[in-house]
Amino acid sequence: MSNEVAELKQTLEALQKEVVRLRDQEEIRKIQYKYGYYLDKCLYQEVADLFSDDKDSFVQFLGGRYRGPAGVKRLYQERFGKHFVNGRNGPIHGFLLDHPQMQGIVDVDYSASPPRASGRFRSLMQAGVHISQAAKHPRGFTQWWEGGIYENEYIRDGPDGSWRILRLRYFPFWHGDFEHGWGYKVAGFVPFMSKTYPEDPNGPDEVVTEEQRMMWPDTRVVPFHYDHPVTGQPVKEEDQRAPEFGDDPANAKPSLKLQW
Template identity: 60%
Template sequence: MEADLAELKEQVSLLRKELTRVSDEAEVRKTHFKYGYYLDKCLYNEVVDMFSDHPDAYVEFMGSRYRGKAGIKRLYQGRFQNSFVKGRNGPVHGFLLDHIMMQDIVDVDPSGNHAWCRMRALMQAGTHKSIRETHPRGHVQWWEGGLYENEYIREDGVWKLFRYRYFPFWHAEFETGWSETKENYVPWPTRTFPEDPLGPDEIIEQKMLWPDTRVVPFHYPHPVTGRRTDDDDLRAPQYGEKVGTAEMPLSLALPEGQSGPGAGSSDNPKVLPELAGNM
């Protein structure tokens, strides 16, 4: 009887842990989806409020990083809000910016306080012809495909956005498609804050736009072999050329000054060890 009771307690404990893990994964997934819904309608104040106040929080975007809450505000409430909706919080008539989020892979640390998510975004964007004379973008319509490799932390019992790495993988004009897209479709930032009042805190070398097809690194090892994907296999040489001729692989490495153990734990088999120990 005592042995049966002990076994039952152990099973209940295991089920509780599994339920907590599944629940955390669902909450992280919902957190990102909520971010996407706010982003769709240019609700940039709501987007910024979803980010952690942790000093190591940042957004990596278009070859640059916006660090800390101040940098994140500069990106969303400065650059995006001013250029898309002229400073208001919310949509403007006739401007489309829909982000479809999908193929999400969420992994939560055993501590229950740190999570990673890889997710694809497909964006439909543009302006209606009726606002061609009043919106600074004129009359335009385009597609965008991108990939997130993000981190989240739990603060005061609430999951928040922590390190957001978004790689806009490709753009395409609606009329001509992706095969005709000009290279470097979106200009890279060239000046940092405060020289550029809405600029990033740092310029980095992670510059990738179609037709560059390098692989954004995976936060997780291979689910069967347990191995990380080789860096050379993440590169994209010209057809038939040696891999050494290609651009260097992309990286999920942290910026200078951010390292060491935190909410993450190196004993998480679902996250690469070199990433799992970083808060």
């Protein structure tokens, strides 16, 4: 009888751990999905509030890295807010910025204190300025597609024990307008950041190295935070490169890295 009780206790403990793991994975997916919904409507204050106050937090975007709470605010509320919606928090008439979050894969690490997690998501964005607002909006009439990959880190350090975004890395993979599609767009459609704060008042705290910058038609793999689920092996470095058709991968650009 005592053995049966011990086995039941072990089973219960295992089930409790599994419930916690599944709950945390879902909470992290919800955080990322809510990020996308807030970004859709230019609610940049709400976006910034999803991030941890940890000094090691950052956002990596277009070759720039915005560090800490001040950097996060500078990117979303100042750079995006001023450029897209004239400094307000919320949408403006005739400006589209749909930013859906898809294919979320989340892995939680309970060995860290507080617990941390990694998540990979895909976005397929539709954006533009309606013709009726072309004369008022600084971008004029425009309509474009954008595809990108997120490889993020999360931390459970909210005041109520909730999950928050620790490090967000967004790689906008390709752009294309509706007139020509993505086959004509090249690097430079949205320029990489080159000046840091405070030289650029809305700039990043640092710029990443040249080999870590990627834009269509560069098709290198954005590194996976996880190993292969069957073999247990990571993707080989050379297989993450993207040589031109028929060329030797050894002569192609080195693979991207998920740096701190």
